[in-house]
Amino acid sequence: MTSIASAFVPVHDPVAAAxxxxxxxxxxxxxxxSFSAVLTDGSRRVTLMGPxxxxxxxxxxxxxxxxxxxxxxxxxxxxxxERGLDVSDVAGDPSVCLFVTTRDLDGNVxxxxxR
Known part of the structure; x- marks a missing residue:
């Protein structure tokens, strides 16, 4: 069986982004x-990759x-x-998926x- 190990996000400073x-x-x-940061929600991971x-x-x-x-x-x-982030309006279909977007420190969506 294949499972997802991590998603990758490019950042300038992994420590600050983490x-x-x-x-x-x-x-x-x-x-x-300074190379990368690994974040988790307890079971899935995101790796922030620095230069x-x-x-x-x-x-x-x-x-x-x-x-x-x-x-x-x-x-x-x-x-x-309330924390000062620019966040989109809620979009999507309530029967399928609702979502919003914002940007991180490095401008990544x-x-x-x-769900």
Missing amino acids: DWYREHLGLTVESAS RSGIAATPGLPWASASYRVDDVARTAAALR VLLVD
């Missing part, structure tokens, strides 16, 4: 260095490389706005979904 994802999305930082990692991807992705499931999209969007 703090952003911890603070705003509540992810746990498993490790962080020293050798990954030739430029931060500021205009599309989401991963989606993050939240309990309540509207409530999460409101909380992120962050997609928050309800």
Whole structure:
């Protein structure tokens, strides 16, 4: 059986980016260095790849490389706005998926979904 090991997001500073994802999305930082940072929700992982990692991807992705499931999209969007983040309006179809987007420290699109 194949399983997903990690999604990758290019960042300028993995340590600072890890703090952003911890603070705003509540992810746990498993490790962080100048090369990369590994974040988890307890079972799935996201790896923030810095320039020293050798990954030739430029931060500021205009599309989401991963989606993050939240309990309540509207409530999460409101909380992120209170923290000063620019968050899209809730979009999607309630019978399929509701979502919002924001951007992380490096300008990467962050997609928050309800399922």
